[in-house]
Amino acid sequence: MASQCRVTELLLRTLRELKPNLTPDCRAAAEEALKQGPGALVTFRVLRKLHSVLQETGSPLYLHELLEGSEIHLPVVELPKRNPELVARLEKIKAKLANEEYKRITRNVSCQTNKHGTLADFGRQVRPLKTVIITVFNFFVTIAAAFACTYIGSQYVFTEAAARVLSSVIVASFVGLAELYVLVRTMEGQLGEL
Incomplete structure (x- = not known):
């Protein structure tokens, strides 16, 4: 001073x-x-x-x-020489901190990338699409099965083919509407969970 x-x-x-x-x-x-x-x-x-x-x-x-x-x-302040062991230890700590920072920055970078992202991202994107495709396929199979069961079962009631087809279409429509109602309620519940 x-x-x-x-x-x-x-x-x-x-x-x-x-x-x-x-x-x-x-x-x-x-x-x-x-x-x-x-x-x-x-x-x-x-x-x-x-x-x-x-x-x-x-x-x-x-x-x-x-x-x-x-x-x-103002007197000249002479700074004491730094201890070489301390300097070496500080350098090690700085290098360790820099390495940790680098790992933190690059933790979500992967070499398995394409123009749309990593393969894991691609799998996460395909899963919901797979679920939708299975649900739609199940919907059409249920309607077709209802139509086929009604057509085959109605041969004991109706002798004409037109009446059998008409009754099968009506039953398949009701089953389709019921299936659609259940599908909407299920999707609504899944969206509510998100």
Whole structure:
């Protein structure tokens, strides 16, 4: 932290004039600065004492006027050398973290891709289509079976083929509507679960 500043001509003249009013240790620091001339380093402790002397004597000069043009002296901070073991350990940790980040970013990337996505994505897309195809096929098989059973069973009631076909179509229509009702309720329940 800064504890010194470089003095200017005005500050040196003021130090020369008010040197007798300073404490002995501040007077010694002021004499050292006067020997070195402009650009000498003076501690803040001496400046604080000079400020109090200026206030006591009722001087028209203020401290900020005296410090105008002077610079704060910042000591050079020497950084300690880093421990090589610590540096090596930090590098290992950085590499490990970078590897984990890379794995996290690329975890959903697969080499088995095509223009539509991975093969697993393709399987997930085909499953609902497979279910729909089986349901539609089951619907038509049920209607055809109802028609065939009614046509064969109606030979004992009707002798004419037209009456047998008409009764088979009516029964197949009712079975189709019932099947459609059950299908809609099932699909509605599956959509509600999603």
